[in-house]
Amino acid sequence: MRVVDAIAECLKREGISFLSCYPTTPIIDACASAGIRPYLCRQERVGAGIADGYARVTNGNPPGVFAMQYGPGAENAFPGVATAFSDSTPMLCLPLGHPRDRAQVYPLFSSARTFASVTKNVETLNLPGEVGEVMRRAFSLLRMGRPGPVMVEIPADVALEEVPDGAFHYRPVKTTRAAGNENDIAAAAESLLGAANPIILAGQGVLYADATDELLELAELLQIPVTTTMEGKSAFPEDHALALGSVSGVMSGPAMHFFDRADVIFAVGTSLTKHGMVATLPADRTIIQATNDERDLNKSYDVEHPILGDAKAVLGQFLEAVKDLSRNRVREVGVAGEIAQVRDVWLKQWLPKLTSDEVPLSPYRVMWDFINSVEAKQAIVTHDSGSPRDQLMPFYRATAPRTYLGWGKSHALGTGLGLNMGAKLAAPDKFCVNFMGDAAFGMTGLDFETAVRNDIPITTIVLNNSAMAIERHALVTSHELYRVREIGGNYADMGRAMGGYAERVEAPADIVPAIRRARQQNEAGHAVLLEFITSQEIEFSNKRR
Numbered sequence: 001m002r003v004v005d006a007i008a009e010c011l012k013r014e015g016i017s018f019l020s021c022y023p024t025t026p027i028i029d030a031c032a033s034a035g036i037r038p039y040l041c042r043q044e045r046v047g048a049g050i051a052d053g054y055a056r057v058t059n060g061n062p063p064g065v066f067a068m069q070y071g072p073g074a075e076n077a078f079p080g081v082a083t084a085f086s087d088s089t090p091m092l093c094l095p096l097g098h099p100r101d102r103a104q105v106y107p108l109f110s111s112a113r114t115f116a117s118v119t120k121n122v123e124t125l126n127l128p129g130e131v132g133e134v135m136r137r138a139f140s141l142l143r144m145g146r147p148g149p150v151m152v153e154i155p156a157d158v159a160l161e162e163v164p165d166g167a168f169h170y171r172p173v174k175t176t177r178a179a180g181n182e183n184d185i186a187a188a189a190e191s192l193l194g195a196a197n198p199i200i201l202a203g204q205g206v207l208y209a210d211a212t213d214e215l216l217e218l219a220e221l222l223q224i225p226v227t228t229t230m231e232g233k234s235a236f237p238e239d240h241a242l243a244l245g246s247v248s249g250v251m252s253g254p255a256m257h258f259f260d261r262a263d264v265i266f267a268v269g270t271s272l273t274k275h276g277m278v279a280t281l282p283a284d285r286t287i288i289q290a291t292n293d294e295r296d297l298n299k300s301y302d303v304e305h306p307i308l309g310d311a312k313a314v315l316g317q318f319l320e321a322v323k324d325l326s327r328n329r330v331r332e333v334g335v336a337g338e339i340a341q342v343r344d345v346w347l348k349q350w351l352p353k354l355t356s357d358e359v360p361l362s363p364y365r366v367m368w369d370f371i372n373s374v375e376a377k378q379a380i381v382t383h384d385s386g387s388p389r390d391q392l393m394p395f396y397r398a399t400a401p402r403t404y405l406g407w408g409k410s411h412a413l414g415t416g417l418g419l420n421m422g423a424k425l426a427a428p429d430k431f432c433v434n435f436m437g438d439a440a441f442g443m444t445g446l447d448f449e450t451a452v453r454n455d456i457p458i459t460t461i462v463l464n465n466s467a468m469a470i471e472r473h474a475l476v477t478s479h480e481l482y483r484v485r486e487i488g489g490n491y492a493d494m495g496r497a498m499g500g501y502a503e504r505v506e507a508p509a510d511i512v513p514a515i516r517r518a519r520q521q522n523e524a525g526h527a528v529l530l531e532f533i534t535s536q537e538i539e540f541s542n543k544r545r
Helices: 003-013 026-033 044-058 072-086 111-118 128-143 182-193 204-208 212-222 253-261 311-325 335-354 363-373 387-392 415-426 438-453 477-482 491-497 508-523
Strands: 018-022 037-040 064-068 091-097 121-124 150-155 198-202 226-228 243-246 264-268 286-291 305-308 379-383 431-437 459-464 501-505 528-533
Touching (some): 003 026, 003 128, 003 150, 018 044, 026 037, 026 064, 026 091, 044 064, 044 072, 044 091, 044 415, 044 438, 072 091, 072 111, 072 415, 091 111, 091 128, 111 121, 111 150, 128 150, 182 264, 182 286, 182 305, 204 311, 212 311, 226 253, 243 253, 253 335, 264 311, 286 311, 335 363, 363 459, 379 387, 379 415, 387 431, 415 431, 415 438, 431 508, 438 459, 438 491, 459 491, 459 508, 491 501, 491 528, 501 508, 508 528
Parallel strands (some): 018 064, 064 091, 091 150, 198 226, 198 264, 226 243, 286 305, 459 528, 501 528
């Protein structure tokens, strides 16, 4: 058994059924021989994105796996892995490494050195007899604690060596999760019960812990409104009476209303990392933070009640604690009505944009027609960074876990296309849709052909306004002098040229029929590209930084 064959066997035992890859490494043929299907993309960043999107939808069980060659292959994969790291996605990266006799020679690119800053762990497999040990450590890190990409670098000379007789042993990794300290839980529960205007801020840790049921029970028991982070969107059903939507750089009216006045914030499954795409927590509020990574506690905020533990376990403990503490207490239950009232007022303010008949199309009309023509539970939706994210997220209501892939900390234009393909591979029965701007399509759009060639029937929606409109505030003089914000192309023509089904939509009345035809084409097995010709609208819902 060669090293690559042993690695393929480990992957198979861990439930891996496909390998995202580009362009060449002996692990590809080894996996194919083992019955693991390779999906060859057109560039490494998209290949990493496919593994990323798959892992988000499967909750990392099994994780996505991406393999690439050494040198330029590993170099091109860096931004995709960095995005997965910033959003804590459990995916396994298997770069080929330079042969051991020159792996440390300057200036050859070393995955082991370079990717250390954007992975949970990197290990080089230097000895053929250590395959089982190295892969066991990798999967253990993938399945326990805070999620994140894990990398095993395979030197080219080691990859094809024979594993010594009797040296290969591997069984799938078992997981374990930690609960919070009982005294800390009791004190935090007392603080939550004593709050006048508490809210729960749920992060994607709730998704990875499969803790939506516990979160829902706690919110209903205490009648506390729930908002989510950008990555945590869908952790709480957003058609629920206590749902506020997501908070980020932009947010819905209900989210802003309750977020700003909250006196106690229970942040569960979130790192509370301060960055440009999140809403800053209001000052002088009591914060309860539950996370499975001690590095996140007290990192960006002074946390009065830090709790280290898995979100599902911690929420279960909170349920027990508040049931004991609240037996003789009566809580006002009018919050659901207030949420509905605030939402109605906010939507009324936005309806002129959401239902606009203007031409070129308002991007908000495209979003609104999509929202009202697709059953959220039957879809998985993601966006790109920039305008599509900010125009979609406040209005879209994700109603089931992992039906919305929210992201954006590292702002890598074009990421949504790979995520969407990975989501479809994980959930072939879902209508999987990604929204891109024309700038994002310029980054990764040719990988639409990857979906066509590999029979991955996704729908890609391109909002074409012929400009980088979101950069209007930054590129002023250069645009006036040299028109630097202008970009162009007929993307529907490109979609057809790559073998997919494509439409170019310019009239408001054609939006919904095009979306319905896209779904029909997906159900028939075809990848779809819809190009909507939109205005350069950049006004966002309750934008905050």
